[in-house]
Amino acid sequence: MTPSDASAPAPDGRWSSLDRPPLNAQALRQALVRPGGLWTSLEVVESTGSTNSDLAGRAEGLPEGAVLVAEEQTAGRGRLDRSWTAPARSGLFFSVLLKPEGVPSGQWGWLTLLAGVATATAVSRTAGVDTALKWPNDLLVTVEGEERKTGGILAERVAGDPGGVVIGIGLNVTLGAGELPVPTAGSLALAKAAVTDRDPVLRAVLRSIEDWYGRWRAADGDAARSGLLEAYTAGCATLGREVRAELPGGRSLTGTAEALDEDGRLVLRTAEGTREAVGAGDVVHLRGLA
Template sequence: MADNGGAERAQGAGPWTDLDRAPLDGRAITRALVNGPRASWAEVTVVPRTGSTNADLVAVAATAADRTAVIADVQDAGRGRHSRSFTAPPRSQVTVSALVRLPGIPPDAVGWMPLLTGITVVDTLRSVCEVDAVLKWPNDVLLTGDRAPGKVAGILVEVAGSTPALTVVAGVGINVTPTAEELPVPTATSLRAAGAAVLDRGTIVRAFLRAFGTAVDEWRDSGWDTAGLAQLYRARCDTLGRRVRVTMPGDEVLVGTAADVDGHGRIVIAPEDGCAPVAVSAGDVTHLRAVPDAGE
């Protein structure tokens, strides 16, 4: 069962209403994740404002302990893949970055970290917030259904060091309470707009960090096996089976069916021209969009 931490439900009464957007309770989060009986993190810092939680952790990666996290009430210079920026009203998002060390991980498995992070976000939103969350390859998190579908979360994973063990920083931004008018683009959504059962940011970030730590532990204990991870990813990936348009650097375009995600985390496209399937990595893709079937 997901830990709700005694947080009020979205519809419940309390000292703060949803639109008041209460600041995070740093002491409660630290007590739950660092000091409590279910502690699994070495250090968790909640800051009122920062430019980028990812940048903050990358800057201290050489000396920070494994399992260090930074959570911001307000993030002014958030960024995603391809350095795309994003903003949101103060205290309306979960913005968290987590530093983990991955001793012994094969170099060709590191590319699975963004996908593992996406799996964890999807599972957290499904279990805690009771929304229909899915993955759009490689690691955008979407909400489906008739009520406020769209992108609800983004992920950016960066390699922050290689000695004594490979170190990555995984950053996650989840739209929690932005209204339709506050969302940056029409294709975005929020947990509030989708009628999520839980909108308490402290509850969501605690659940995510616990699940993320457990997922990394389980992957490590498997010997960094990617076959099981690939099965988990495929089960959550809404891109598979869809007709897609893939734009690559130099405006090269590939249209076909997203047929699979291979053992390296690449999307496998079956081109419409009948040529052999093509596997493309996230770094080779500028945009990937689902498009209507030919003739529609």
């Protein structure tokens, strides 16, 4: 399909809910796209399969800073090929294109964690709800005393010279209990957020990404020097917990999450006292803080 701005309700009534107004693409561009800034274009489409797939397919011909937002995502993807779907206009579903020239490619893996810090910071400040990070890419809120996943981040490298990274972010905003895809999911509304208007939340997240990305690039991708490592560590709910890491190949590892190493990997201490860094896989929180 040819993307079109979803700045007004569609005539068939699918987009006419007063509780879930459409995003105003023109106002967002005026607020975020400016000379000298990171964001160079911003497009809002009514519906698409995956903003990550769409933006990655066009990445080679786009400058850094392109933003693609969908009011509805029908084939959204998370880590480990999990699906991410939600009712139209019930959340924020968007992808951004970054091309960090000059930063060693070995440091690009930090962009997922950078997006997590930026998003959690912006949501906490704008929506007024505590937001924590579950390593490596989940956003957690508290609903009725329980940790619930309300958002996720997926970073994918794209080909080209010098190439780039498309970062997709999905955030449940106004989903009610009956709309959750799984019982362990949550939303800002269910977490009693003070603000559930998607417009200011999206603006805040994109500005926060721009700020953190600028610091990280200025430090040549050094997570410690840019403050990114310290910020992620401070906001990570996984550290200090007993966890089980489901690793590629069917292997699992249980231990206490002690730290992040210089590559952003999660360092576990097993019951035998050994320390092992986990760079890929699925992490399950087994119990509270150690």
